[in-house]
Structures are given as structure tokens and as C-alpha cells.
Amino acid sequence: MENRFGVKDFFLFLFLGVLIVMVAMAMVQYDRQWTQLNVIKQELSNQTRDLTNLRQAMAGNTFGQPTTRAVGDVMPGFTNTQQSRLAAVTELPGYSAGDWMVQATATPPPRLTPLLDSDLFGSRIGEYIFDSLATRDPETLGFVPSVTRGWEESADGNTVTFFLRRDVVFSDGVPMTADDVVFTFELTANPAIEAERARVYLQYVDKVTKVDQYTVRFTFKQYYFQNFEAVASMGILPKHFYEKYSPKDFNNSVGLVLGSGPYRLQTPTDWKPEPGKPLELVRNERYWGTRPPFDRIIWQMQPDPGARLIAFKNGETDRFGAQPEQYKDLIKDPNFMARVADYKFTAPDDGYFYVGWYQIVNGQKTPFADKRVRQAMTMLIDRDGIVRDILYGYGQVATGPFHPLTKQFDDTISAWPYDPAKAKALLADAGYVDRDSDGIVDGKDGKPLKYKLSYPSASSLMERICLNIKDTMRRGGVLCETEGVEWSVLLDRIRNKQVEAQLSGWGGSVEGDLYQIFHSSGIAGQGDNRVSYASSELDQVIEKARTTVDEAERNRLWKRSHQILHEDQPYTFLFYDDNLLFVDKRFENINTTKLGLNASREWFVPADKQKWGK
Amino acid sequence: MLTYLIRRILLLIPTLLGITILVFGVMAAAPGGIGGPLLNERGGQVGGANQQRIREYYEKRYGLNKPYAIQYLRWLNNISPVGFRVNEDGSLGRIAVKWPDLGESITQRRPVSDLLKDALPVTLILNLVSIPLVYVIGIVSGIIAARNRGNAADVGIGTSQLALWSIPTIWSGVLLIGFLANREYVNWFPTGGLTSVGSLDASFLPSHVDGRWQAGFLVDRVWHLILPVVCLSYGGFAFLSKLMRGSILDNLGADYVRTARAKGLNENVILYRHVFRNSLLSLITVAAAILPSLLGGSIVVETIFGLPGMGKLSVDAVSLRDRELVLGLTFVGGLIGLTSMVLRDVLYAMADPRVTYD
Numbered sequence: 025m026e027n028r029f030g031v032k033d034f035f036l037f038l039f040l041g042v043l044i045v046m047v048a049m050a051m052v053q054y055d056r057q058w059t060q061l062n063v064i065k066q067e068l069s070n071q072t073r074d075l076t077n078l079r080q081a082m083a084g085n086t087f088g089q090p091t092t093r094a095v096g097d098v099m100p101g102f103t104n105t106q107q108s109r110l111a112a113v114t115e116l117p118g119y120s121a122g123d124w125m126v127q128a129t130a131t132p133p134p135r136l137t138p139l140l141d142s143d144l145f146g147s148r149i150g151e152y153i154f155d156s157l158a159t160r161d162p163e164t165l166g167f168v169p170s171v172t173r174g175w176e177e178s179a180d181g182n183t184v185t186f187f188l189r190r191d192v193v194f195s196d197g198v199p200m201t202a203d204d205v206v207f208t209f210e211l212t213a214n215p216a217i218e219a220e221r222a223r224v225y226l227q228y229v230d231k232v233t234k235v236d237q238y239t240v241r242f243t244f245k246q247y248y249f250q251n252f253e254a255v256a257s258m259g260i261l262p263k264h265f266y267e268k269y270s271p272k273d274f275n276n277s278v279g280l281v282l283g284s285g286p287y288r289l290q291t292p293t294d295w296k297p298e299p300g301k302p303l304e305l306v307r308n309e310r311y312w313g314t315r316p317p318f319d320r321i322i323w324q325m326q327p328d329p330g331a332r333l334i335a336f337k338n339g340e341t342d343r344f345g346a347q348p349e350q351y352k353d354l355i356k357d358p359n360f361m362a363r364v365a366d367y368k369f370t371a372p373d374d375g376y377f378y379v380g381w382y383q384i385v386n387g388q389k390t391p392f393a394d395k396r397v398r399q400a401m402t403m404l405i406d407r408d409g410i411v412r413d414i415l416y417g418y419g420q421v422a423t424g425p426f427h428p429l430t431k432q433f434d435d436t437i438s439a440w441p442y443d444p445a446k447a448k449a450l451l452a453d454a455g456y457v458d459r460d461s462d463g464i465v466d467g468k469d470g471k472p473l474k475y476k477l478s479y480p481s482a483s484s485l486m487e488r489i490c491l492n493i494k495d496t497m498r499r500g501g502v503l504c505e506t507e508g509v510e511w512s513v514l515l516d517r518i519r520n521k522q523v524e525a526q527l528s529g530w531g532g533s534v535e536g537d538l539y540q541i542f543h544s545s546g547i548a549g550q551g552d553n554r555v556s557y558a559s560s561e562l563d564q565v566i567e568k569a570r571t572t573v574d575e576a577e578r579n580r581l582w583k584r585s586h587q588i589l590h591e592d593q594p595y596t597f598l599f600y601d602d603n604l605l606f607v608d609k610r611f612e613n614i615n616t617t618k619l620g621l622n623a624s625r626e627w628f629v630p631a632d633k634q635k636w637g638k
Numbered sequence: 639m640l641t642y643l644i645r646r647i648l649l650l651i652p653t654l655l656g657i658t659i660l661v662f663g664v665m666a667a668a669p670g671g672i673g674g675p676l677l678n679e680r681g682g683q684v685g686g687a688n689q690q691r692i693r694e695y696y697e698k699r700y701g702l703n704k705p706y707a708i709q710y711l712r713w714l715n716n717i718s719p720v721g722f723r724v725n726e727d728g729s730l731g732r733i734a735v736k737w738p739d740l741g742e743s744i745t746q747r748r749p750v751s752d753l754l755k756d757a758l759p760v761t762l763i764l765n766l767v768s769i770p771l772v773y774v775i776g777i778v779s780g781i782i783a784a785r786n787r788g789n790a791a792d793v794g795i796g797t798s799q800l801a802l803w804s805i806p807t808i809w810s811g812v813l814l815i816g817f818l819a820n821r822e823y824v825n826w827f828p829t830g831g832l833t834s835v836g837s838l839d840a841s842f843l844p845s846h847v848d849g850r851w852q853a854g855f856l857v858d859r860v861w862h863l864i865l866p867v868v869c870l871s872y873g874g875f876a877f878l879s880k881l882m883r884g885s886i887l888d889n890l891g892a893d894y895v896r897t898a899r900a901k902g903l904n905e906n907v908i909l910y911r912h913v914f915r916n917s918l919l920s921l922i923t924v925a926a927a928i929l930p931s932l933l934g935g936s937i938v939v940e941t942i943f944g945l946p947g948m949g950k951l952s953v954d955a956v957s958l959r960d961r962e963l964v965l966g967l968t969f970v971g972g973l974i975g976l977t978s979m980v981l982r983d984v985l986y987a988m989a990d991p992r993v994t995y996d
Binding site: 124140297298332335 | 669691692695696699745746747748749756757759760812815816819820821822825828829830831832833834835842855856862940941942943944945946947950959
């Protein structure tokens with residue numbers, strides 16, 4: 025009975041436990057201090073470098089000379105620049121820099137190192153941290169200089185020469201030169217770097233040459249209309265920073281992020297994903313252009329959409345992207361609307377929803393190989409009804425693969441109507457009539473016209489759309505079975521052409537290429553023309569458009585392709601859905617542009633309404 | 639005892655092999671292919687031939703173009719502490735003693751061990767708070783119920799704990815956030831995450847800065863943990879409490895208690911010095927589950943409160959067919975689970991002299 029575990033021992037163990045926990049916590053705290061210390065050390069060394077540069081500039085007597093501003097002057101012929109637009113914002117009444125912008129996102133990014141990230145989130149962060157050679161102007165949709173003073177394009181479009189500004193510095197104070205641009209493209213092209221996706225976009229680049237310290241020339245193997253966008257939109261990486269890492273270290277890194285953009289990570293090397301910890305970007309104090317308005321941009325991680333909404337209602341986050349059914353209720357809530365502003369907008373890169381009609385399944389021709397059947401199918405889908413009832417009106421019916429805001433879109437085309445009578449006539453024309461009076465149309469062999477409509481099972485929106493289609497099809501005398509399939513399985517079936525009809529979405533861009541999904545060369549093998557649609561006229565138009573340098577002529581061709589696709593209906597293009605966004609009312613200067621909402625770099629919070637960081 | 643222990647430990651190896659072969663086989667047979675969604679996603683919307691190029695690049699990179707048997711043996715070689723060294727280009731080198739390598743996640747392209755290191759602290763901190771809470775409340779309420787057998791207290795504890803046990807976390811979690819972390823009702827708690835905006839800049843302990851009090855990092859962290867811990871623990875009371883109650887009642891009817899009572903011992907002494915200790919024996923069986931459950935997360939709680947730990951990691955790994963991650967998680971989970979079972983049997987023999995393995 026001597027060695028029994030008594031109350032005294034219990035307290036002893038409790039005491040020991042508490043002691044251990046406290047030691048552990050002290051270690052955590054020490055670790056935090058150590059990280060902070062590193063940040064300060066880094067900052068100090070950067071500042072020392074700045075001071076040295078400043079001193080040299082003063083010794084060389086170039087300091088304060090009017091020439092220092094001229095280095096960033098744009099070349100003649102370029103009226104707008106990214107900076108001129110940003111500078112205009114600072115002139116607005118009530119403009120004030122400061123405050124933070126806090127937003128929520130579902131999943132933390134697995135890694136932030138550029139080139140390697142495959143997810144959308146990584147590229148969204150990249151926009152804040154890296155600068156590209158040119159950006160799209162949200163009003164004209166054309167390219168305007170960013171870190172460049174301008175560029176010269178050869179008549180055949182196969183050579184582009186960019187002239188860099190001389191005042192651009194990376195966030196550690198080192199100036200950006202042509203070497204950095206060349207390095208960025210060499211790094212991407214290096215097969216040891218796991219950037220296969222980025223390489224695909226740059227496959228037509230033949231070589232990148234440094235003409236002088238601030239001039240870079242790109243030569244392309246052949247003209248392709250997306251060549252300019254591909255090189256102009258790459259984030260420029262600093263050579264002095266990234267060349268220290270071997271391809272293996274680079275591939276395995278998670279947070280090697282240093283750029284010349286308006287924001288930066290607290291430390292360029294130490295970031296790693298930590299569950300539950302927000303991702304913070306801080307303002308780049310050395311930013312070469314117009315000072316960005318917010319001191320910090322923060323992403324809170326919140327996978328649960330319900331909790332995301334409550335966090336936004338509580339004011340813990342500043343913006344919330346709503347679903348149509350949430351949006352329609354929320355805008356009627358006076359308490360909610362007193363604190364927030366709502367924005368409904370559409371952007372070219374949103375893409376469209378469609379039903380693809382597979383003309384060949386398992387090597388056999390399907391009824392959809394007949395154009396009349398496809399047109400009938402489109403007229404048996406009540407697209408206005410889908411937008412009205414399922415999207416609550418927050419969307420618009422699509423007529424083709426191009427977004428209405430782009431120059432490729434032909435606005436003379438009106439969508440096929442929902443017209444069961446006309447559809448039945450077309451079906452009868454194609455040989456499908458109700459032969460046994462059961463309300464279902466039958467083919468010449470007496471078999472009823474029926475098909476299976478597959479959709480990704482994870483999407484409840486798509487499920488509702490499919491059920492709506494099933495309903496209107498049945499009323500038109502066509503049997504449609506719906507089948508939700510897990511995405512990876514569905515992709516496998518699509519690749520092997522084992523689905524009959526499929527509901528899906530496709531992303532868009534300001535100037536998209538149709539070659540991949542509608543050119544007949546994509547039918548064979550693993551191509552993306554999975555519906556096996558072939559039109560020799562469309563093939564010619566696409567081929568011509570891809571190599572046409574003149575933009576107006578190219579857009580005329582794209583419009584023609586839009587008309588052909590509208591007539592042939594290889595897909596039934598369903599709709600473009602609106603983006604529904606709520607933003608805290610303290611933010612001002614939020615406008616709709618042709619690219620969607622204007623960039624958050626153009627938003628600001630007036631001084632008296634600022635909430636964070638004071 | 640020692641031979642028994644060695645036998646049990648040696649038995650672990652074929653069991654673990656069986657588990658991993660089974661999991662590997664299921665992953666290989668799953669429709670959509672290993673890491674399929676990701677390889678597809680990487681291809682994204684780039685064209686057919688280009689997508690094929692990207693797919694092939696990554697299949698080669700992760701050795702997915704080799705026969706399944708080779709893929710499995712490679713994985714086995716990597717996790718084995720003794721095996722062939724793997725060269726940079728993927729060829730096999732000399733046999734050596736090496737550090738086990740769990741491989742690299744296909745979807746996140748990071749070492750599996752790194753992902754475990756990220757997810758584990760979240761799960762550990764939640765479980766280290768909630769499991770002791772469950773045990774203390776479960777055991778204490780079990781004793782109270784046993785002492786007041788048949789009384790209002792017994793019935794009250796029994797029904798209320800069963801009622802709690804029946805409430806699904808997915809519902810209560812949303813309600814807790816919706817009412818206790820909502821400005822429209824009471825906003826006492828944060829909606830999720832482990833830290834508030836700005837608390838990483840704050841001091842560690844509460845402090846007085848610029849004329850006002852600042853909660854500091856520690857208080858902020860505790861404040862964030864309250865709701866998830868409540869969600870994780872309330873369902874666990876009923877089981878332990880019932881177990882404890884049954885066990886105490888069994889012992890109260892035993893001969894030695896009658897003897898003790900006949901000796902004239904105080905009822906409290908009987909209960910706490912004799913019955914309580916003996917009743918804890920049956921809890922050893924349950925306690926063996928503590929170790930694995932410390933590491934196992936709850937997907938529901940983690941998702942609702944935005945604390946991605948082991949639960950979310952495992953579910954995501956399975957749904958994205960991230961084979962290396964699934965294998966790594968099963969292997970680690972299996973190892974810990976089996977070890978704690980051996981540990982339980984040993985503890986049982988130590989605590990209860992009636993149990994021997996010889």
C-alpha cells in the first residue's frame with residue numbers, strides 16, 4: 025500500500041504537466057521572436073543597401089536631377105499605362121492610403137513559389153507580388169505598359185521588343201533589368217523545373233535576347249495570336265534571388281516569393297502553409313510605382329461557406345462572394361445591406377456552361393450526329409427558365425463560346441428560343457416521330473429517342489440544371505436520364521468518348537482560341553474535341569484567325585466562327601453566370617469594367633473610415 | 639512475457655504489409671486513376687496534345703507509368719529503414735540503412751511528412767484539450783451516476799449525455815457558430831481559424847499597450863479553441879460515463895466490498911480507495927484507443943471551424959486519389975493503432991495480476 029497513487033501524486037503530476045506546457049509555450053514564443061528578429065535583420069540589410077545607393081547617387085551628383093523621373097517615361101504611341109490609371113485614383117476626392125483588406129478563402133494554397141503553382145489561388149496572389157511586362161487595360165481590353173515604357177512589334181508579329189522602365193526595383197531594392205526578364209524565361213524553359221504548364225503557353229517562343237540593359241527581344245517560332253499575351257503576362261522573377269536555388273530546391277520549395285509588385289510576403293523565403301493561420305501580404309515599401317492603398321491584404325482560411333458568411337456578417341472579413349440563392353435573400357436584409365455594398369458583374373474569364381452532344385460514342389454514330397437533332401435539343405432546353413429559376417436571374421443566356429464583353433462576340437446572333445413545337449418539327453424532319461403514341465419520339469427503327477446526360481456529381485447547381493433539362497426534354501418527347509458522376513471518373517469517360525451528353529463549364533479569356541475544342545483535328549486520340557464535331561468551314565476560319573496579325577480582321581473571323589457554332593450547335597451553350605460580391609461599405613471606388621470589377625489596387629478607404637492597422 | 643511481446647511486435651510487420659497492400663490495391667483499382675483529378679487539373683484547359691504532354695511529364699515524374707507491382711515495391715523500399723538508396727534519376731543504388739521516406743504527395747507536390755507536420759499540430763492541440771476533458775467529465779459523472787443508482791441524478795446524467803451523444807456535430811457546429819459567433823445574436827467567439835487578424839503582431843501574454851489592454855496571442859488562441867473543443871467533446875461523455883458506471887456497480891456488488899463494509903469501512907473509502915481503482919481496469923481497454931484517436935481528426939469539425947487538420951487531409955487525399963498521401967496516412971495510422979493495441983495488452987497484464995500471457 026506504500027506506492028499507491030494518491031491525491032498528492034496527482035497534484036505533483038498536474039504541476040509537472042503545467043510546467044511542461046509552460047516551457048513548450050515559452051519555446052513557441054521564443055520561436056516567434058526569432059522569426060521577427062530575422063524579418064528585422066532582413067529589413068535592416070535592405071535599408072543599408074538603399075542608403076548606400078542613395079549615398080552613391082548623391083556622390084555622383086545625379087540625386088535630385090530632373091532626369092530621375094524621365095527614366096520611367098512611356099514611349100510615344102502609348103497613351104495609357106497601368107500606372108497612369110493607378111495614379112488617377114489617388115486624385116479622387118476622399119482618397120486616402122491605409123487600412124487592410126481582409127478576405128476569406130476556402131483552402132490554403134499548398135505552395136506559393138511562382139511557376140510551380142497550379143491552383144488559381146497561387147496566380148491570384150502572384151498578381152499582387154509580381155509585375156508583368158504589360159497588363160490589360162480594363163476599359164479598352166488592349167495591353168498597356170506595366171514595367172515597360174512600351175514595345176515594338178514587327179509587322180509579321182514574330183518579333184517583339186520590350187523597353188523596360190529604368191526605375192523598377194524588386195522588393196529588396198535591387199533594380200530590374202533585361203537580365204531578369206531573360207532569366208525568367210530561361211527558368212521556365214528549363215525542363216528540370218516542374219513548370220510544364222507554363223512551358224506549354226510559351227511553346228512558340230524561339231529565343232529571348234537581351235539587347236541592352238533595359239531592352240529585351242522575343243522571337244517566336246511562328247505567329248500565333250496569343251504569343252504576345254503569353255510573354256507579356258508572365259510575372260518577372262528577380263535573377264539575383266532565384267538563381268541561388270538549384271532546380272531541385274526550387275521544385276521542392278513552398279514559399280520562394282520575391283517580386284517587384286505592390287505587395288510582398290513578410291519574408292521572401294520562409295512562408296509555409298500553416299493550417300488555421302491567415303495568409304498575409306504586406307505593402308512593398310520600395311514599390312516603384314504608385315503607392316498601393318492598403319497596408320496589408322489578408323486571406324483567412326475558412327472552408328465552410330456558412331461560417332464564411334457569418335464571418336463576413338460579423339465584419340471579420342471585408343468581402344464575400346455569394347451564391348445566387350444567398351444573394352437574393354441577403355440583398356433584402358436591411359441590417360445586412362446597411363453595412364455592405366453589393367456588386368453584380370460578369371467578366372470575360374468567367375466562362376460558360378454548356379451541354380455537349382457527343383456525335384460518336386464507342387465508335388458508333390449517335391442521333392446527335394444530325395445537326396437538326398442538335399438544334400432541336402437546344403430548343404428543348406428552356407435556357408431563359410434555367411437562368412430565371414436556378415440562377416434567380418443572375419446570369420445571361422449564352423449564344424456561343426465567346427463572352428459578350430469580348431471583341432470576339434457577335435452581338436447580331438440571337439439565342440435559339442425554347443420552342444418545343446419547332447423542335448418536334450425538326451426531329452420529325454430528321455426521322456424521329458412518335459410511332460407508338462407513348463409520347464416519346466421514336467427513330468426509324470422504332471426505338472425511342474433517349475440519352476444519358478452526365479454531370480459532375482459534386483455540383484448541386486449542375487444537378488438542378490440537369491433536372492430542369494430532363495423535364496423540358498420529356499415534354500418535348502425526348503427521354504433524358506441524368507447521371508451524376510465523380511469528376512475524375514467523368515473525365516476518364518469523356519476522354520474515352522463514353523458519354524452521350526454532358527453538362528459542364530469551360531473557362532473563358534479576353535481573346536480565346538477555339539482550336540482546342542472545336543477544330544476537327546481534336547477528334548482523334550486524346551484531343552479535346554470530344555463531341556467529335558467536324559466542320560471544314562470552321563476549321564478554315566479558326567486556322568486563319570490564329571495566324572492573322574491584324575486584330576480587326578481576326579475578330580471578324582472569330583465572329584464568323586461564332587455564327588457557324590450557333591448554326592451547328594455542337595454544344596448547347598447554356599449561360600454565363602454573374603459574379604455576386606458583397607464588399608464592406610467603407611471601401612470606395614469599386615467599379616465595373618470590361619474585365620469584371622476593377623482591381624482592388626484601385627479601391628481605397630477614406631481616412632475617417634479606416635479600421636485596421638492604426 | 640518477453641517472448642509474447644516479441645511475437646506480437648513481429649506480427650505487426652505482416653499486418654502492416656497487408657494493410658498497405660490492400661490500400662494500394664484499392665487505390666490502383668479506383669476509377670479515374672491515381673492522382674487522376676490532379677493530373678487532369680494540371681492539364682486544365684490547355685489543348686489535347688499539350689494536356690497529354692503534361693500528363694506524361696507528371697506520370698513519369700511520379701513513376702505512375704510503371705507496373706503496379708514495381709510501384710508498390712518502390713514505395714515499400716522508400717519507407718523501409720533498410721533498403722536500396724534511390725538515386726536522383728530514380729534508379730536504385732546500394733543497400734543501406736536510411737531514413738524512411740513517405741514519398742511526395744501528388745496533389746500538393748510536397749513531401750507527405752511535411753503535410754503530416756502541418757496538419758498534426760492542429761489535430762493534436764484540439765485532441766489534447768478535448769480528450770482529457772471527455773475523460774474527466776465521463777469518469778466523474780459515471781461515479782456520480784453509480785453512487786446515485788436509480789435516483790434522479792443517475793437518470794438525469796444518463797439521459798442528458800445520451801441526448802448530447804445523439805446530436806450530430808455537423809448540425810451543432812453550425813448552430814454554435816450561427817448563434818454564438820454571430821453579430822446578429824451574440825458575438826462571443828470567432829467564427830473559425832486559430833488566430834485573429836492582427837493577433838500575430840500582438841504580444842504573447844495579455845499586456846497593457848498604449849493605454850489599453852491587449853488580449854495577446856495566448857488568450858486569442860484559447861478563445862479560438864473553445865467552440866471546436868466543445869463540438870469535439872460533448873458527444874463522448876455518454877460512452878465513458880456508462881462504462882464507468884457499469885464497472886463501478888459490478889465492483890460494488892463484489893465480495894471484497896461486502897468484506898470491506900463488514901469491516902466497517904467508511905463508504906467513501908470503499909468507493910474511492912477500492913472500487914474506483916478496480917473499476918479503472920476496464921477503462922484500460924478504452925484508453926488504448928486514445929493514442930490513435932489523438933492523431934485522428936474530425937473532418938466535420940475541421941471543416942466547419944476552418945482548422946484543416948488530419949481529418950481534412952485524409953478525406954481530401956482519398957477524394958483526390960492522392961496515393962502517396964493515402965498510403966502514408968494509413969501506414970502511420972496503422973503503425974500507431976497496432977502499437978497501442980500491443981501496449982494495451984501489456985498494460986493490462988501489469989495492472990491486473992490475474993492476466994498473464996505465459
